Amino acid sequence: MRIVTAVAPVNIATIKYWGKRDDDLILPLNDSFSATLSLEDMCAKTTVMISPYLLENKFWLNGKEENMDNPRLSNCLKALKDRLNKENSEEVSSWKIHICSENNFPTAAGLASSAAGYACLVYALASLYQVDGDITAIARNGSGSACRSIFGGWVRWHKGSLEDGTDSIATQIFPTDHWPEIRVLVLVVNDSRKKYSSTLGMKQTVMTSELLKHRTKFVVPDRIEKIIDAVHKKDFQSFAKLTMKDSNQFHAVCCDTYPPCFYMNDVSHAIIDMVHVYNEFKGQLKIAYTFDAGPNACLFIQESDLSEVLSLIRYVFPSNLNANEYYRGIALDKDLFSKDLSLPTGITQYGLNTLRYIIHTKIGDGPRLLQDAKEHLLDSNGLPKNC
Amino acid sequence: MRIVTAVAPVNIATIKYWGKRDDDLILPLNDSFSATLSLEDMCAKTTVMISPYLLENKFWLNGKEENMDNPRLSNCLKALKDRLNKENSEEVSSWKIHICSENNFPTAAGLASSAAGYACLVYALASLYQVDGDITAIARNGSGSACRSIFGGWVRWHKGSLEDGTDSIATQIFPTDHWPEIRVLVLVVNDSRKKYSSTLGMKQTVMTSELLKHRTKFVVPDRIEKIIDAVHKKDFQSFAKLTMKDSNQFHAVCCDTYPPCFYMNDVSHAIIDMVHVYNEFKGQLKIAYTFDAGPNACLFIQESDLSEVLSLIRYVFPSNLNANEYYRGIALDKDLFSKDLSLPTGITQYGLNTLRYIIHTKIGDGPRLLQDAKEHLLDSNGLPKNC
Numbered sequence: 031m032r033i034v035t036a037v038a039p040v041n042i043a044t045i046k047y048w049g050k051r052d053d054d055l056i057l058p059l060n061d062s063f064s065a066t067l068s069l070e071d072m073c074a075k076t077t078v079m080i081s082p083y084l085l086e087n088k089f090w091l092n093g094k095e096e097n098m099d100n101p102r103l104s105n106c107l108k109a110l111k112d113r114l115n116k117e118n119s120e121e122v123s124s125w126k127i128h129i130c131s132e133n134n135f136p137t138a139a140g141l142a143s144s145a146a147g148y149a150c151l152v153y154a155l156a157s158l159y160q161v162d163g164d165i166t167a168i169a170r171n172g173s174g175s176a177c178r179s180i181f182g183g184w185v186r187w188h189k190g191s192l193e194d195g196t197d198s199i200a201t202q203i204f205p206t207d208h209w210p211e212i213r214v215l216v217l218v219v220n221d222s223r224k225k226y227s228s229t230l231g232m233k234q235t236v237m238t239s240e241l242l243k244h245r246t247k248f249v250v251p252d253r254i255e256k257i258i259d260a261v262h263k264k265d266f267q268s269f270a271k272l273t274m275k276d277s278n279q280f281h282a283v284c285c286d287t288y289p290p291c292f293y294m295n296d297v298s299h300a301i302i303d304m305v306h307v308y309n310e311f312k313g314q315l316k317i318a319y320t321f322d323a324g325p326n327a328c329l330f331i332q333e334s335d336l337s338e339v340l341s342l343i344r345y346v347f348p349s350n351l352n353a354n355e356y357y358r359g360i361a362l363d364k365d366l367f368s369k370d371l372s373l374p375t376g377i378t379q380y381g382l383n384t385l386r387y388i389i390h391t392k393i394g395d396g397p398r399l400l401q402d403a404k405e406h407l408l409d410s411n412g413l414p415k416n417c
Numbered sequence: 418m419r420i421v422t423a424v425a426p427v428n429i430a431t432i433k434y435w436g437k438r439d440d441d442l443i444l445p446l447n448d449s450f451s452a453t454l455s456l457e458d459m460c461a462k463t464t465v466m467i468s469p470y471l472l473e474n475k476f477w478l479n480g481k482e483e484n485m486d487n488p489r490l491s492n493c494l495k496a497l498k499d500r501l502n503k504e505n506s507e508e509v510s511s512w513k514i515h516i517c518s519e520n521n522f523p524t525a526a527g528l529a530s531s532a533a534g535y536a537c538l539v540y541a542l543a544s545l546y547q548v549d550g551d552i553t554a555i556a557r558n559g560s561g562s563a564c565r566s567i568f569g570g571w572v573r574w575h576k577g578s579l580e581d582g583t584d585s586i587a588t589q590i591f592p593t594d595h596w597p598e599i600r601v602l603v604l605v606v607n608d609s610r611k612k613y614s615s616t617l618g619m620k621q622t623v624m625t626s627e628l629l630k631h632r633t634k635f636v637v638p639d640r641i642e643k644i645i646d647a648v649h650k651k652d653f654q655s656f657a658k659l660t661m662k663d664s665n666q667f668h669a670v671c672c673d674t675y676p677p678c679f680y681m682n683d684v685s686h687a688i689i690d691m692v693h694v695y696n697e698f699k700g701q702l703k704i705a706y707t708f709d710a711g712p713n714a715c716l717f718i719q720e721s722d723l724s725e726v727l728s729l730i731r732y733v734f735p736s737n738l739n740a741n742e743y744y745r746g747i748a749l750d751k752d753l754f755s756k757d758l759s760l761p762t763g764i765t766q767y768g769l770n771t772l773r774y775i776i777h778t779k780i781g782d783g784p785r786l787l788q789d790a791k792e793h794l795l796d797s798n799g800l801p802k803n804c
Contacts, residue, residue: 240631240632240666241628241631245627248627278672278673278674278675279628282628282669282672283628285665285666285669285672288665289661289693290665292689296683
């Protein structure tokens with residue numbers, strides 16, 4: 031019997047992935063670039079167990095048993111088994127598997143839980159089956175952007191050019207501690223709309239948007255080089271501008287899709303407006319926003335601006351929550367809000383609880399194994415401990 | 418003394434104008450195509466008066482005196498005076514002018530009032546100064562899309578290629594009665610946001626959007642030919658799809674602008690969603706939306722679908738207004754709502770008064786003169802009658 035438990039982080043793309051050139055192999059039309067967020071504040075956790083005594087494959091996600099026939103899941107499993115060490119492959123390969131997975135961050139955060147989830151699964155399985163070498167291409171088969179959650183720090187997903195997709199892998203460009211001054215604020219927005227699946231959305235964009243072709247071919251290659259250079263130099267001005275422009279262009283091609291897909295709502299637009307008014311007021315870029323396939327904002331700031339930016343947000347988006355409910359993630363110093371905030375003239379203030387809450391986090395490491403047996407999500411019989 | 422009063426219509430672009438190649442001459446980056454709406458339901462009205470007894474130039478807009486130094490206004494005036502008949506030019510040209518202008522449609526409708534306004538002014542002035550020949554290039558100098566309001570029916574604004582802009586004119590492609598089955602519904606939405614000027618917005622797009630270049634060069638020329646063909650054949654399916662795709666692409670390049678400009682809001686998105694769900698349900702395109710630089714929708718439908726579409730809208734966007742306040746424009750038959758409406762399953766219903774009201778109109782004629790002296794907005798002393 032073997033059992034392994036791992037945790038894996040969320041990643042936020044600053045140059046966005048949107049559109050596949052191969053739907054089955056999950057090969058993207060362009061490179062993307064992301065920051066991996068700290069495991070301390072948000073992560074996926076997965077326990078995998080194999081044993082000759084298990085009778086069938088089973089899979090639990092967030093406490094609910096799910097079907098193992100999911101082709102993305104079975105593709106990942108098969109790809110890892112194919113790389114099993116020849117010596118023990120036959121025996122171990124025939125053992126049944128139990129998988130138990132959960133996200134320790136609210137789904138409401140609208141962050142790509144499938145990216146952290148598949149990165150975690152593939153990382154845990156690679157340890158379980160003792161598979162060495164690149165596993166990002168396998169994680170990619172689960173959920174495209176999962177490949178970027180295999181590393182900490184600043185990560186590039188190369189689109190690759192081979193037909194079989196083996197060179198469409200992620201690599202770490204800068205380590206976790208490269209730019210320690212960066213802080214990330216996830217602004218969680220109320221949204222009652224039906225969620226438009228990003229898999230379907232990007233398929234529709236590829237089929238119908240004439241602007242996407244121009245973006246993937248002419249715009250993104252240049253932006254990738256420029257943002258790597260900006261992060262290399264810790265040039266917040268360039269980094270911020272590229273990040274905001276690429277978020278907007280991603281939503282532009284969604285709008286150019288037929289039928290169009292709108293992921294941002296009026297509150298997202300209000301956040302964008304707040305950021306531009308504030309940056310203009312400060313005479314430099316102090317905040318950069320980026321939005322994935324949902325209304326929640328992810329803001330990049332520098333640690334020295336944390337106090338003022340949090341005060342700004344609380345002014346623009348007042349809340350009746352206690353500070354410890356409104357601000358989650360990395361704990362804030364008590365004296366953080368003591369300073370006077372000078373506000374841009376004419377800045378708009380929105381209604382109470384327009385924002386739900388804020389997660390305060392930073393750049394973090396890639397997946398890791400949890401050695402303590404208490405951490406396993408499955409008991410010795412291979413059943414979920416919390417079910 | 419000479420006095421002339423004219424009315425001019427609103428036009429709605431189905432292939433959008435967004436971006437100038439020359440800011441002073443108001444020369445566009447691409448051709449655009451529009452439908453002129455009926456003067457009966459919405460129009461601008463202008464009285465112009467010249468006389469040797471007037472002491473100075475004066476201008477009233479919607480009952481308020483405005484500055485005559487406005488360069489767009491003086492450019493139009495100068496361009497028309499330059500074309501005065503040689504015989505009487507010196508005398509007439511030296512007479513002072515009074516101009517009084519008003520829109521008989523609510524500004525809240527968010528329709529391009531400046532287009533109707535400048536078309537009306539230039540049309541009235543051309544009559545006053547007895548100027549023959551093309552006046553669309555002069556109207557263009559007031560407000561780009563005003564040139565399209567000089568004609569009824571279906572109109573193309575040619576971007577032209579001459580540096581002085583003299584070939585950037587509008588022409589009528591199909592007359593008013595070409596496709597009489599078309600009906601237009603203007604859905605007026607509540608919006609409390611600060612209005613982002615379209616002149617500034619398009620300037621910012623030209624400076625910062627990489628996608629705009631692709632749109633103007635590669636997408637629009639093809640769409641112009643295709644939509645003219647669709648209107649020629651009265652092919653509602655092709656017309657509707659092109660109209661919706663071009664509206665979305667215009668908003669996509671606004672989103673790709675830095676900082677981005679968002680003209681649609683959550684209600685606009687809800688209207689778009691309603692249209693696609695309904696079209697899908699009917700198995701064909703029954704409704705086409707288009708949005709200008711504001712949140713209000715302009716829907717194109719065919720007369721035979723009027724009853725069902727109005728019922729659909731009233732279901733999705735319930736209102737506590739009386740029918741005659743909620744439905745404006747062309748009067749509706751009493752029995753129009755007697756039929757049962759079959760609704761798409763799972764269609765979303767929004768809160769009361771999410772829509773303000775609806776203007777029901779159709780394709781109409783170009784500007785015309787009002788001969789009855791009672792119609793003049795100025796009295797015999799050249800002062801506004803309502804002030």
